[in-house]
Amino acid sequence: MTAGGCFCGKVRIQLNGQPLKAGLCHCLDCRKLTGSIYSFGFVIKTADLEVLGSTPLFGQGMKADGTPEETTVLRAGILEDSQVLTEWKPQAELYTDRRLEWVPPIEGAAQCSAMIPL
Numbered sequence: 001m002t003a004g005g006c007f008c009g010k011v012r013i014q015l016n017g018q019p020l021k022a023g024l025c026h027c028l029d030c031r032k033l034t035g036s037i038y039s040f041g042f043v044i045k046t047a048d049l050e051v052l053g054s055t056p057l058f059g060q061g062m063k064a065d066g067t068p069e070e071t072t073v074l075r076a077g078i079l080e081d082s083q084v085l086t087e088w089k090p091q092a093e094l095y096t097d098r099r100l101e102w103v104p105p106i107e108g109a110a111q112c113s114a115m116i117p118l
């Protein structure tokens with residue numbers, strides 16, 4: 001179990017499991033959404049995520065029938081345990097053709113020019 005929260009502290013989360021995948025994304029949407037040059041996220045089981053406090057701006061995805069998707073992408077920066085972030089190293093990098101030239105690839109991470117199956 002690991003905990004996290006947003007900058008203002010109104011949204012708190014608890015992750016009760018390990019990520020299924022960990023990766024960096026260099027796509028333009030992630031740049032805009034994060035205000036950074038790439039994002040670091042985890043694919044997790046939605047059932048492992050507990051959201052406490054206010055409803056987040058970007059919530060869990062829903063299926064057409066209104067039930068939550070089985071997996072959710074959790075932005076790594078919301079987690080507070082630096083040891084967890086060190087252990088859950090990116091296994092893949094996505095949209096690498098958009099990576100800035102001065103950002104080196106993560107050693108051992110798969111390099112993908114597009115999205116991979118979640």
Ligand SMILES: [Zn+2]
Binds near residue numbers: 026
């Ligand atoms: Zn992206």
